[in-house]
Amino acid sequence: MDWATFISDLNGIEVITALPQVAKLSEDYFRFSPILEPILNGKVGDIVVRPASEAEVLQVARACVKYQVPLTVRGSGTGNYGQCVPLHGGVILDITKMQAVRWLKPGLACVEPGIKLAALDKKAQEIGWETRMVPSTVRTATVGGFIAGGSGGIGSIMYGQLRDRGNLRAVRVVTLEDTPRAIALRGDDVQRVNHAYGVNGIITELEIPLAPAYPWAEAIVTFADFMTAARFGQALSNCDGIIKKMVSIHATPIPSYFAALRSYILDGAHCALILVSEADLDPFRALVGEYGGNICYEKNAQDANKGTSLVEFSWNHTTLHARSADPSLTYLQSLFPNDPQLELVQHMYGHFGDEVMMHLEFIRMNGIAIPAAIQVVRYSTPERLNEIIQYHEEHGVLIANPHTYILEDGGMKSINYEQLEFKRMVDPYGLMNPGKMRAWMEVR
Ligand code: FAD
Numbered sequence: 001m002d003w004a005t006f007i008s009d010l011n012g013i014e015v016i017t018a019l020p021q022v023a024k025l026s027e028d029y030f031r032f033s034p035i036l037e038p039i040l041n042g043k044v045g046d047i048v049v050r051p052a053s054e055a056e057v058l059q060v061a062r063a064c065v066k067y068q069v070p071l072t073v074r075g076s077g078t079g080n081y082g083q084c085v086p087l088h089g090g091v092i093l094d095i096t097k098m099q100a101v102r103w104l105k106p107g108l109a110c111v112e113p114g115i116k117l118a119a120l121d122k123k124a125q126e127i128g129w130e131t132r133m134v135p136s137t138v139r140t141a142t143v144g145g146f147i148a149g150g151s152g153g154i155g156s157i158m159y160g161q162l163r164d165r166g167n168l169r170a171v172r173v174v175t176l177e178d179t180p181r182a183i184a185l186r187g188d189d190v191q192r193v194n195h196a197y198g199v200n201g202i203i204t205e206l207e208i209p210l211a212p213a214y215p216w217a218e219a220i221v222t223f224a225d226f227m228t229a230a231r232f233g234q235a236l237s238n239c240d241g242i243i244k245k246m247v248s249i250h251a252t253p254i255p256s257y258f259a260a261l262r263s264y265i266l267d268g269a270h271c272a273l274i275l276v277s278e279a280d281l282d283p284f285r286a287l288v289g290e291y292g293g294n295i296c297y298e299k300n301a302q303d304a305n306k307g308t309s310l311v312e313f314s315w316n317h318t319t320l321h322a323r324s325a326d327p328s329l330t331y332l333q334s335l336f337p338n339d340p341q342l343e344l345v346q347h348m349y350g351h352f353g354d355e356v357m358m359h360l361e362f363i364r365m366n367g368i369a370i371p372a373a374i375q376v377v378r379y380s381t382p383e384r385l386n387e388i389i390q391y392h393e394e395h396g397v398l399i400a401n402p403h404t405y406i407l408e409d410g411g412m413k414s415i416n417y418e419q420l421e422f423k424r425m426v427d428p429y430g431l432m433n434p435g436k437m438r439a440w441m442e443v444r
Helices: 003-008 019-024 036-040 054-067 117-125 143-149 187-192 226-238 278-290 315-325 343-355 382-394 408-412 417-426 438-443
Strands: 014-016 047-050 071-074 091-094 101-105 108-111 129-131 170-174 182-186 202-212 216-223 244-250 270-277 294-299 329-331 359-365 368-373 376-378
Touching (some): 003 054, 101 117, 187 417, 216 226, 226 343, 278 294
Antiparallel strands (some): 014 047, 329 376
């Protein structure tokens, strides 16, 4: 490929060609997985292009079609499974210059995809609202990257997951057809590109719903045994009268990996990391008392806004801290079935012991609070990791395998024909993030 000719077709859109920078912008957090690490290591794009508007995205799309060059979209590169790692080189489309808030009104925001979630929250809070859910990477991740590559997070205990109807209202996507264009999708049609790793459209604008902004207080509650901590998590999640945003439960020794919190949590304790409406602290404390927990850390909403938030110890930040202490550790992502007594959680906790350290994140699914889990795993071999996954699946725990970059082999498990059909239309040459969608490769 003659990249100088390609670049001259871009009419002055910002381009990065320096190899170290291109290599850096080709990576995400796939190194959390010992399976993905050797496969994705060294996969780099040829150039990075940084459009500032939808018109510039269209220009890049035209050049990619003309020269038949692969294009991989990148937000902040915090994905965990190499979603934005280019398997076949080509253009990395860095979307982070597109940060505009088009409009905001009570309950709804329209934004460009490169705005960071924290920046959107700040804007929305000016009118008393905030995003319904954010990943623990809220400070760095983009709205577009969260929709295309994420699943849910802090707030999911109230509002479910990104895939749930209502949690994404409209998108505009640029195509890689012979004559690229921008298509507007609304209503259920948004599912064509929701969580599709950017294989079937470059998102250039999104309408996302907002939630009322509460003053979020933070607390750490410790327990002498793990199952009491887990049952407290279920009870708090079920408690309709207490407004909460995060119910994150950790079995020992996970809390020992939280260096910044070590002075609060006694050695050997199991803990719950909680975000709760400051106005609901009294009933919250009463529930803690009922379960014999000990509140060892509490910050009102104003103080919680200063310094490090407990958010950055939850969801996959837990794995980040664990791996900082011991880089040989890895993780799983699971969804336990509705099981109010948490018998399956107890079974897995007892069965695997220290090899699969229990970390639960309660979420709301179809109106019911259930535990998702991002267990920290002591990795030994690929075979053993597969055995652990298989054992969970045989017992009815859904594993969203984080050790694959293939869309269907991760969370979805089956082919999404709606997304495949849409790809057929908008990316007839298969140039978008090639190698990530199994259905497309099989059809080919
Ligand atoms: P990127 O990693 O840049 O991209 C993600 C995917 O989206 C890629 O396939 C990319 O091609 C595609 N994409 C990006 N922008 C566009 C666009 N404009 N149009 C089309 N496709 C696009 N995830 C969660 O869901 N919840 C969590 O709580 C969570 N916690 C995390 C904690 C840590 C420590 C880490 C490392 C990751 C975590 N993640 C979590 C994963 C990741 O942070 C989220 O998925 C995040 O939202 C990705 O945003 P990003 O801007 O970094 O996207």
